[in-house]
Amino acid sequence: MPTPTVDSEFSFELLVCRWAELGWPPTERGAVDASDTTRPDADGPPVIVSRQLGTQRRRWDTIVIECDPEGLAARREFGEREIDGDLLPVVRHAPADWAYYRDALPDPGYPWRYVREAIHRAAARGLVDKRKQGNRIEIRRKRPYPDWVERIVAVENKPDLNASAAAALSDQLEHDVETALADEVWLATGRTGERVEPALLRQFPVEAGVLTFDFGGSDRTGVDADAATVDWLPSELDVTAPTERFDATEKARRRRLLAERAYGKGWRSITETMRPDCRWFELERAGRGMVPVCGAKGRCQTQSECSSRCDSFEPEPPQWRTKGWPIDGGPGQGVRELLERRRERAREQ
Numbered sequence: 001m002p003t004p005t006v007d008s009e010f011s012f013e014l015l016v017c018r019w020a021e022l023g024w025p026p027t028e029r030g031a032v033d034a035s036d037t038t039r040p041d042a043d044g045p046p047v048i049v050s051r052q053l054g055t056q057r058r059r060w061d062t063i064v065i066e067c068d069p070e071g072l073a074a075r076r077e078f079g080e081r082e083i084d085g086d087l088l089p090v091v092r093h094a095p096a097d098w099a100y101y102r103d104a105l106p107d108p109g110y111p112w113r114y115v116r117e118a119i120h121r122a123a124a125r126g127l128v129d130k131r132k133q134g135n136r137i138e139i140r141r142k143r144p145y146p147d148w149v150e151r152i153v154a155v156e157n158k159p160d161l162n163a164s165a166a167a168a169l170s171d172q173l174e175h176d177v178e179t180a181l182a183d184e185v186w187l188a189t190g191r192t193g194e195r196v197e198p199a200l201l202r203q204f205p206v207e208a209g210v211l212t213f214d215f216g217g218s219d220r221t222g223v224d225a226d227a228a229t230v231d232w233l234p235s236e237l238d239v240t241a242p243t244e245r246f247d248a249t250e251k252a253r254r255r256r257l258l259a260e261r262a263y264g265k266g267w268r269s270i271t272e273t274m275r276p277d278c279r280w281f282e283l284e285r286a287g288r289g290m291v292p293v294c295g296a297k298g299r300c301q302t303q304s305e306c307s308s309r310c311d312s313f314e315p316e317p318p319q320w321r322t323k324g325w326p327i328d329g330g331p332g333q334g335v336r337e338l339l340e341r342r343r344e345r346a347r348e349q
């Protein structure tokens with residue numbers, strides 16, 4: 001099958017995410033060779049990859065969470081869903097033995113009734129135990145919440161790095177370096193056959209690394225572990241140092257939340273916002289990755305195009321869901337299940 005044209009930032013971003021699963025960490029000698037099943041034994045930490053995550057002010061295209069293997073195994077015991085910002089203090093500080101929740105948990109800085117709601121939610125999800133002693137709610141942990149995150153890496157994707165794109169990106173990368181919420185910041189761009197223009201590189205902070213990718217060149221059929229070339233190595237940022245915007249405690253809290261959101265969301269959550277139930281929606285293989293393709297448009301559609309507002313949207317015919325289709329629920333449901341299975345497998349690496 002021919003490689004689909006990587007003709008949008010969206011499909012480039014999906015392939016960068018897939019590459020990160022296969023080939024992280026990038027090194028000067030080339031990316032690590034690993035596959036879905038051998039990844040834990042490969043020369044690199046297990047990684048969780050997600051996309052479009054960040055803070056109110058800054059959203060990153062790709063986030064790579066480098067995980068401690070034992071910590072990640074312990075995190076899996078808490079289930080596959082994100083532990084959100086209200087639940088996390090309860091889960092992290094729940095004591096080994098029963099205790100009144102106000103004695104066990106740090107002062108939240110907001111009314112305790114919200115903490116009680118979080119305790120009920122956490123208990124309903126099986127994250128902590130709770131009981132009532134008289135009028136008092138007591139809590140107990142089920143298991144310690146692990147330190148499962150080793151490093152957080154932020155990647156900004158810009159397949160076509162022309163001068164105006166470089167100028168816009170330089171401010172964002174400056175901001176990332178200054179706030180240092182991530183341990184490393186990278187720019188990922190398309191390979192042109194020439195090295196990235198030194199004049200463009202000069203616009204970026206020297207602390208940001210540069211990766212170039214070739215997903216569709218004549219000698220390549222999509223994404224694999226060797227798709228990236230390191231053009232510039234990044235500097236390690238000091239994530240423990242306070243900055244103008246965040247003190248060290250707030251930074252640590254935000255990093256934990258970011259990691260949890262990445263864990264829960266992954267990068268294949270596109271099926272929750274796109275329309276795989278449209279008759280024109282297809283997944284096309286691109287090497288060891290897949291990208292959505294629209295049969296009506298004859299190209300990779302963007303995430304924002306592929307919604308119920310799309311003029312070309314047509315629901316898949318009912319007969320696809322009943323007769324002759326090998327997956328219960330029709331191809332749309334099949335696509336959703338396929339991507340969900342892959343998302344779970346990525347968490348289990």
Ligand code: SF4
Pocket residue numbers: 275278279280281282293294295296297301305306307308310311312313314
């Ligand atoms: S026609 Fe519209 S909704 Fe259907 S796959 Fe294409 S972009 Fe998505």
